Every structure is written in structure tokens, then in C-alpha cells.
Amino acid sequence: MYMKWWRFAASCRGDEFRCAVSNFCLAPSWRCDGEPDCGAHDASDEDPYMCQKDFKCRGNSARCVTPVEGQFTCVAISQFCDGERQCPDASDEWDICDNFTAGQCDALRCELGCRPTHAGLACYCQPGFEPDAAGRCVDTDECAWEDACAQRCSNTRGSYECACAAGYRLHADRRDCLPVNEPEDEPLSLIVVTAEGIRREWAEGGARTRNHSLAALNVRAVDFLHGERSVCYVHHNLSKSGIVCVDADDFGRRRALGTPPLFPDVGGASHLAADWVAGNWYVVDGAREALYVCSRALAHCRLLLDAALGKVHGFALDPGAGLMFWTVWGAAPPAVER
Incomplete structure (x- = not known):
């Protein structure tokens, strides 16, 4: 776990930051990290005149x-x-x-x-x-601004227009995108993962005419395939682990995917994400500190990254933009990377 530390001393070490009021000595990574760390009534480590000295407004x-x-x-x-x-x-x-x-x-x-x-x-x-x-x-070119549109942006002369990917509609603010419910009258439900298993829960209750829970050991990697209405996860057992998908409307209907050739045992997988555009799987293997991409049936895999991935705590795909995002913390300061 990444922990913050500070100390009080007559003088700070060369790379440390001295707080203006409390005189605490902070690790250099604490300075300008978006969180005041100098103690009560002292936010000198987040002084905007220091942290935003290079801040520039947009052209006009x-x-x-x-x-x-x-x-x-x-x-x-x-x-x-x-x-x-x-x-x-x-x-x-x-x-x-x-x-x-x-x-x-x-x-x-x-x-x-x-x-x-x-x-x-x-x-x-x-x-x-x-x-x-x-x-x-x-x-x-407003589309060069990171916050111009939530999803897609088209620059026009003197203005710009936002749009949304398939499955979303443009919000009334003309910037944000709202998910389109399919089918439209289906109530909100959540996929809940615990150390004992997986279950589907409805936010407002309602009758359950089919099986919507199953026992599973130590589930850590899970994703939802909207197009197939399937919940896929890494299934652990005493001898071997594998990737299993169940019908979101009936957990009794399940299928096991093939065995990845590069890593036949997925027991070390900490994150699983489906690319709904290309149909590929992305698997973060915390034990090997590696990121793999595999075909839909897991018949073909390729190593994408094999460095500094031992402390990944979140992983997500934006297939429409062709981007991956993950959070890292532990031996290094927390960060969101892509």
C-alpha cells in the first residue's frame, strides 16, 4: 500500500518540501498532488502560485x-x-x-x-x-480541449458540435452523453461481486423468475458483455482457474472459454475487460505483471505490456477511442495512466 509520511525537523532534506506554517517536511511527491498535507490551517504544499505557475488561459x-x-x-x-x-x-x-x-x-x-x-x-x-x-x-479548435465533449467532437468555424457513440444519446447540455437503456423499460440492476460469489441485484427490487446468483471463489476479474447479455469472470477452483461467462438473465446457463496459449492458468488475472468493438479480451495478470490481449475465443493472445503492472487497482477500456485506462498505486505515487 502506498502511504504518505511527514516529519518535523529543524531543516528538511534536499528534496523535501517545508510547509510554511507547520514546518512539516513532506516527501516531494506530496507537493502539488491536489491534496493539502501540511496540517490544519496550512495548505502551502498546494499553493496555486507554486503549483500552477505555468497555468495559461485559452487563446481568447x-x-x-x-x-x-x-x-x-x-x-x-x-x-x-x-x-x-x-x-x-x-x-x-x-x-x-x-x-x-x-x-x-x-x-x-x-x-x-x-x-x-x-x-x-x-x-x-x-x-x-x-x-x-x-x-x-x-x-x-475547441476539440483540442480535453473537456470540450464527453465522447465525440467535431470542430466547425467559430464553434463545435458534440456527439455520442452508439448506445448513448446527447444530454440537454449538448456536451455530456447519457446511456440508452436497452430494452427501454428494463429496470436498473447491478452485478455484485463478493469473495463468495456473484449475483445480480435490482435497485428497486422486483421478481426474479430465474437464477441470478452463483457461488464462486475469490472473484477479482469481471466484465459485462452487453451485446451478449453475459457476465464473464475468472473462475477459481482448487486445481485450475479459467474464464467463465454466464447468462445475465439466468446464471444457470454458463460456458467456459478456451485456455489462453500464453498463460494457460489465469489464476493470477486481476482485471478482465472486453473490447465490444473488436471483440477482444484484455487481461491484466498481476502475478506476471503483464497485460495481454486475446481474441474472442482466447485462441490467440499477445503480450502488450510487461512492466510496472504489479500494482494495478483498476482497468477500463474506451473501445470507441481506442484507449486503455488503469490506476496504479503501491510503490509509486497513485496515478491514472492510459
Whole structure:
């Protein structure tokens, strides 16, 4: 388990961080990790002026001076010195606006105009555009922003449009995606995994006309195949382990998949994920510290990664984007990797 530590000393070691108030000495990985660690009334290890010194606003906006809850905010450049307070600290109307005249923008050759910011004079453009190095307004590629759309993004001139993958519909906010229930009237249910077995539970109760539970030893790797309405998991027994799938509507109907050629015993598998686009399996083997990809029937497998995978605690696929995500913690600081 990855544990945090701190110590109080007259002087900190060369790579340690000294807290401003408590004088605690922190491990360097604690500084700017998003969590205050210096003790009560001391958040100096998360000081935004230190942790976000390289923070930059997007092309057509500029930074307010004072961070809010540890985060700097941005305001459109055109809203600086317009007589209305937009920044939480009103810094867009501070003394940078004193004696400003539009004639001061001539040297920048701005297409629309400029305004004073706390980084100096800056050109501005209409929404959906941003100034280039020559002061001309060019289209902003909003799809380059990580938070533009939840799933799919299409850039248009002066704007952009979000869309969703099959099985999802666009939320009213035009950004997020909501899952489409199939069939539409099916009630919400959960697949619950414990040390003793697997069961399907309905959030609002309801009659169970079929078998929806089974005994299984130490289940750690599980995934749901929506297209086949199957729950697949690594089944452990006293002699050998294997991957088993059961019908989500009747756990009495089960089938065992083939044996992977690269690792005939999947007892060390800690995570299992199905690629619903290509039909492949992704298996994280914690014992071997390796990640494998296998064909649907497990007849063909290939080693993808074989380093630093011994402490994986979560694994997920985004087949539509062709990405893998996993969380790691233990000997190293916690991280989400892809």
C-alpha cells in the first residue's frame, strides 16, 4: 500500500518540501498532488502560485489574479476593462485599466482590438476565434480541449458540435452523453461481486423468475458483455482457474472459454475487460505483471505490456477511442495512466 509520511525537523532534506506554517517536511511527491498535507490551517504544499505557475488561459481569454479554491480562473480578453466586473476578485477592472486608450493597440495590429491584461496588452476576437501571432482572428479548435465533449467532437468555424457513440444519446447540455437503456423499460440492476460469489441485484427490487446468483471463489476479474447479455469472470477452483461467462438473465446457463496459449492458468488475472468493438479480451495478470490481449475465443493472445503492472487497482477500456485506462498505486505515487 502506498502511504504518505511527514516529519518535523529543524531543516528538511534536499528534496523535501517545508510547509510554511507547520514546518512539516513532506516527501516531494506530496507537493502539488491536489491534496493539502501540511496540517490544519496550512495548505502551502498546494499553493496555486507554486503549483500552477505555468497555468495559461485559452487563446481568447486571460487570467484573473486571485485563485478561487486553489484554482485560477479565466475571463474573455474582451471583458477586461469594459466597466463590468467578471473576475471573482474584480481584477479585470483593476488599475491596469487606468489611462488605457484604443490607440495603444496600434502596435499589435489586432484585427478587432486589444485590452490590458495582467500579462500586458492582448488582442481579442469574437467568441469561437482567437488571435494568432500577427493579431488576426483564426478559428479556435475547441476539440483540442480535453473537456470540450464527453465522447465525440467535431470542430466547425467559430464553434463545435458534440456527439455520442452508439448506445448513448446527447444530454440537454449538448456536451455530456447519457446511456440508452436497452430494452427501454428494463429496470436498473447491478452485478455484485463478493469473495463468495456473484449475483445480480435490482435497485428497486422486483421478481426474479430465474437464477441470478452463483457461488464462486475469490472473484477479482469481471466484465459485462452487453451485446451478449453475459457476465464473464475468472473462475477459481482448487486445481485450475479459467474464464467463465454466464447468462445475465439466468446464471444457470454458463460456458467456459478456451485456455489462453500464453498463460494457460489465469489464476493470477486481476482485471478482465472486453473490447465490444473488436471483440477482444484484455487481461491484466498481476502475478506476471503483464497485460495481454486475446481474441474472442482466447485462441490467440499477445503480450502488450510487461512492466510496472504489479500494482494495478483498476482497468477500463474506451473501445470507441481506442484507449486503455488503469490506476496504479503501491510503490509509486497513485496515478491514472492510459
